[in-house]
Amino acid sequence: MAAGRAYAGVPAAQRRALRRAALVAAGLDIVGTQGSARLTVAGLCARAGLNERYFYESFASTDEVLGAVLDDVLAELTSAIVTAVAAAPQDTRAKARAAIAAAIELLTDDDRKTRVVFAEPLAAPALMARRAEVARAFVALIVGQAQEFYGPATALRVGSWGDFGAAYVLGGLAETMTAWVRGDLAISRDELIDRATDLFVVVGEHVVGTASS
Amino acid sequence: MAAGRAYAGVPAAQRRALRRAALVAAGLDIVGTQGSARLTVAGLCARAGLNERYFYESFASTDEVLGAVLDDVLAELTSAIVTAVAAAPQDTRAKARAAIAAAIELLTDDDRKTRVVFAEPLAAPALMARRAEVARAFVALIVGQAQEFYGPATALRVGSWGDFGAAYVLGGLAETMTAWVRGDLAISRDELIDRATDLFVVVGEHVVGTASS
DNA sequence: AGAATTTGGCAAGACGTCATGCCAGAATTG
DNA sequence: CAATTCTGGCATGACGTCTTGCCAAATTCT
Known part of the structure; x- marks a missing residue:
C-alpha cells in the first residue's frame, strides 16, 4: 500500500515521472504528425512502450x-x-x-512542434x-519588451494599439512560419528570420508612431 | 429507377439540392460552435431535420x-x-x-464562420x-492586387518578398480577427478595420520598398 | 532463497458511431 | 381510386475506443 520500492535503481516517484514523460x-x-484526432490511449501507450x-x-x-x-513545447x-533576448545586445532590432x-x-527544427503550437490548439476545444x-x-511579452525600448511612458499612449499590433505580429509570424515549413516560401531560414524581424520592427514603429501622435 | 417525380411541387433534383444545402x-x-470533432452523421441529420x-x-x-x-464560406x-474591391475607388488604401x-x-457577423475559416482547417487533416x-x-490575390497599384514591373522585383508579405498580412488579419471575436481587443469593429488597413498598407509599402531597393 | 512488488500482456463489457436495410405513412401520378 | 414513389422512424451488425480487471513473468528486498 504505502509502496514505493525502488526498481532498477530508480525510486517509485521517479519511475512515475519517467513514464509520464x-x-x-x-x-x-x-x-x-497525425493530429489530435488520432490520439488514442492504446496508440499512445504503444508508441511510448508502456x-x-x-x-x-x-x-x-x-x-x-x-x-x-x-505546455511542454x-x-x-x-x-x-527569454534566454535569447537576455543574451542579445541592447538594441531594438537585435533583441x-x-x-x-x-x-x-x-x-x-522539429515541425511536429510547429503543428502542436500553431495548428492543433485551434482545433481541440480543450486547448482553445x-x-x-x-x-x-x-502579446503581453511583446508589449512589455517594446516598453523597454520606447520607454514606459509609451505604454499609456500605445494602449489598445499595442495589443492589436502584438496580435498582428504574432499571427504574421505564425502564418509565415507554417507556410515556410510547408515549403511555400522559397527563401532560406535566415531570410525568413530577417524578414520577420523587418516586419516586426516596421509594425512596432508604426504602432508607436500612430498611437503617440 | 429513372425516377424523379415531383414532390410538393419541387422536382427531384432540386429536392436533393435542398437537402444537401x-x-x-x-x-x-x-x-x-462545437468543432469538427463533434460532427457525426446522426447529429448532423438531426439538426438538419433530415x-x-x-x-x-x-x-x-x-x-x-x-x-x-x-468551400461554402x-x-x-x-x-x-471581389465585389467590394471592384466597387471601391481607384486608390491603394481605399481598395x-x-x-x-x-x-x-x-x-x-457570424463567428461560426470565423472558426470554420481560421481554426478548423488547421485541425482537421482533411482540410489541411x-x-x-x-x-x-x-496570397496570390493580394500580390496580384498589389501589382495593379505598384505596376506590373514590381512583380519581378518583389518576388519571394511578396509571398512573404502576403502570408504575413494574412496571418496578422486572421489572428487579430479571432482575438477581436474572442473579446481580447478593446476596440470597435471599425477601428479593427482601420488598423488592419493601416498595417496592410505599411507592410505593403515596406515590402515594395525593400524588394526594389 | 522466499516473499513482496512491479511490470507487461490480454480480455471483457460498455459505449458511441457507422452504414445499411426494412417498414408504414404521406404525397403524387394515371 | 389504385399504383407508384417519396419520406421519416427504427433496428441491426460491425467497428473502434475506453476503462477496468486478472494473471504470469521479472525484479527487488529481507
Missing part, C-alpha cells in the same frame, strides 16, 4: 495529454526566447531578431482556452 | 461535409471581397480597406491541404 513525448509525436494501465496513472483523458504536450519555447530567431529555430491565454501572454 | 448549413452550425439515410445521398463521409462547409468570402472591411464584416491552397490563393 514518455507518454508526453509519444503524444508530441502522434499529435505533431502498458495501457499506466496511462491512467498520469492522465485521466487524452485531452489532458494534449494539454501536457502543448510552450515552456521550451518561452525559455528559449527582436534574437527572439524571433530563437522561436523559428526551435519550431522549424489555453491557446487564447498563450496568445495573450505573448 | 440543409446538411451543409447544419454542418456550419455544428463545426462552427433522415440519416439522406446523408449518404449527398456525402460519403463527414470529412466531405467539412470540405463542403469550408470561402465562396461567400471571396465573392464579398485595401474595402477588401478588409468586406472580410471582417462577413466573418465577424485545402487550407494551404486557400492561403496560397489569397
